[in-house]
Amino acid sequence: MPAPQSILDAIDARFDDTCDELVALSRIPGVSAAGFDPKELDRSADAVATILGNAGLDEVEVLRIADAHPYVVAEKRSPNDDVPTALIYAHHDVQPPGRLERWETPAFEPTLRADGRLYGRGVVDDKAGLMLHAAALRAWLASGEPLPMHVKVIVEGEEEIGSGHLAQFLREHRERLAADVLVLSDTQNLDTGIPSLTASLRGIVQVDVTVRVLDHPLHSGMWGGPVPDAATALSRLLGRLVDDAGRPAVPGLDSDVPALSAAERSALAALPYDEPAFRRDAGLLGHVPLVRERDFTPYEQLWLRPSIAVTALEAMPFATAANQLVDEARARIGVRVAPGQDPARVARCVIDFVTHAPPYEAQVEAVAVAEVPGWRTEAEGPAFDAARRALAAGFGCDAVTIGCGGTIPFVGPFGEVMGGVPQLLLGLEDPPCNAHGENESLDLDDFRKAAHASAHLLPELAAALAG
Numbered sequence: 422m423p424a425p426q427s428i429l430d431a432i433d434a435r436f437d438d439t440c441d442e443l444v445a446l447s448r449i450p451g452v453s454a455a456g457f458d459p460k461e462l463d464r465s466a467d468a469v470a471t472i473l474g475n476a477g478l479d480e481v482e483v484l485r486i487a488d489a490h491p492y493v494v495a496e497k498r499s500p501n502d503d504v505p506t507a508l509i510y511a512h513h514d515v516q517p518p519g520r521l522e523r524w525e526t527p528a529f530e531p532t533l534r535a536d537g538r539l540y541g542r543g544v545v546d547d548k549a550g551l552m553l554h555a556a557a558l559r560a561w562l563a564s565g566e567p568l569p570m571h572v573k574v575i576v577e578g579e580e581e582i583g584s585g586h587l588a589q590f591l592r593e594h595r596e597r598l599a600a601d602v603l604v605l606s607d608t609q610n611l612d613t614g615i616p617s618l619t620a621s622l623r624g625i626v627q628v629d630v631t632v633r634v635l636d637h638p639l640h641s642g643m644w645g646g647p648v649p650d651a652a653t654a655l656s657r658l659l660g661r662l663v664d665d666a667g668r669p670a671v672p673g674l675d676s677d678v679p680a681l682s683a684a685e686r687s688a689l690a691a692l693p694y695d696e697p698a699f700r701r702d703a704g705l706l707g708h709v710p711l712v713r714e715r716d717f718t719p720y721e722q723l724w725l726r727p728s729i730a731v732t733a734l735e736a737m738p739f740a741t742a743a744n745q746l747v748d749e750a751r752a753r754i755g756v757r758v759a760p761g762q763d764p765a766r767v768a769r770c771v772i773d774f775v776t777h778a779p780p781y782e783a784q785v786e787a788v789a790v791a792e793v794p795g796w797r798t799e800a801e802g803p804a805f806d807a808a809r810r811a812l813a814a815g816f817g818c819d820a821v822t823i824g825c826g827g828t829i830p831f832v833g834p835f836g837e838v839m840g841g842v843p844q845l846l847l848g849l850e851d852p853p854c855n856a857h858g859e860n861e862s863l864d865l866d867d868f869r870k871a872a873h874a875s876a877h878l879l880p881e882l883a884a885a886l887a888g
């Protein structure tokens with residue numbers, strides 16, 4: 422059952438106000454990473470509480486647990502006791518702004534540009550993820566119509582640093598947050614205008630590798646020739662991680678990737694894929710080819726296969742370079758693991774590989790610094806069908822089921838602590854949005870459509886879960 426037209430009209434009538442609230446919220450530089458002022462997260466939590474209160478929610482509270490940035494919780498009970506409960510999740514912290522000179526408009530002065538997108542840090546990740554539901558709830562609560570289901574909201578303050586306290590927080594407040602369905606509002610759409618439900622996430626393994634060949638740096642003129650250097654040794658070692666085409670070459674890396682059924686593969690193959698757009702959104706230069714694994718479609722490779730990249734590299738900075746043979750060099754090897762893979766096993770594979778027969782018999786130390794599993798759900802059943810209907814009604818086109826190549830560490834624990842109820846992952850990131858990078862942006866048309874979809878979601882879920 423869709424939401425009444427009057428509620429959609431109310432969302433549209435106040436859409437400018439909703440955008441103004443999003444802009445005001447995004448002006449607060451609530452960066453959760455170490456080294457940034459944590460008081461800004463107190464400010465953003467207070468601002469979120471005000472927004473939820475103004476939308477008409479009750480029991481709005483900023484809650485704290487030790488050593489964590491503040492959470493905001495709120496709820497609104499339907500006048501009908503006998504209806505199910507949805508718990509909506511979003512986060513109010515943001516990534517650091519990155520290289521300020523790369524922002525065409527300032528990171529924390531959200532700016533609408535001619536392309537219809539709002540630019541600013543946090544606008545899409547994840548402040549719009551909160552605001553789309555706030556706009557829908559405000560319209561429902563101002564309408565005089567009974568709210569179709571009980572709604573609870575949790576807004577986290579440390580998602581961008583790994584949600585280290587979320588499981589503890591959920592356990593401490595389990596009664597208060599108990600729900601029949603979770604609506605996790607922090608993922609992406611396959612493309613602008615295509616509403617998407619995310620059914621899988623990759624995990625992440627990070628291995629830090631340090632290579633030493635000397636006990637101190639040496640003059641490269643006095644010693645170079647007979648004596649090797651650590652930077653070259655590390656480069657040769659890292660080069661072994663992939664084959665000539667760039668495909669992972671670590672033996673056993675993918676040996677525990679769950680096989681897909683024929684139906685799953687054909688569903689992936691049926692998704693629209695536009696290679697020129699993919700290249701453009703990625704920013705690939707010139708004729709740099711995509712790295713292709715034989716037998717796997719692009720989406721399978723991106724969402725359901727392991728990938729490997731060097732994500733940090735240190736030897737000698739240019740600023741202090743001095744014609745030396747470098748004694749020590751290090752790198753971080755980042756592996757995205759497929760859902761279903763054992764991250765500890767993958768880490769062992771990588772460590773064994775880089776410590777075996779190193780170039781120049783260098784001393785190699787390798788240690789896993791992150792081992793986060795992926796996640797996957799069967800996106801089937803009444804709650805998922807209800808979500809697809811709501812998204813289709815909001816966006817005016819069919820919703821698709823997708824995976825995500827990224828890692829959201831909280832999703833697995835969230836489902837476990839909340840008793841395995843259905844988890845609906847949706848959000849507003851799209852290929853051009855550049856979340857986490859400079860010039861992060863939000864498509865305002867999709868923002869409005871997503872608010873409509875949220876308004877539809879409540880009656881759709883209420884009907885689906887009651888039956």
Ligand SMILES: [Zn+2]
Binds near residue numbers: 512546547607
């Ligand atoms: Zn996010």
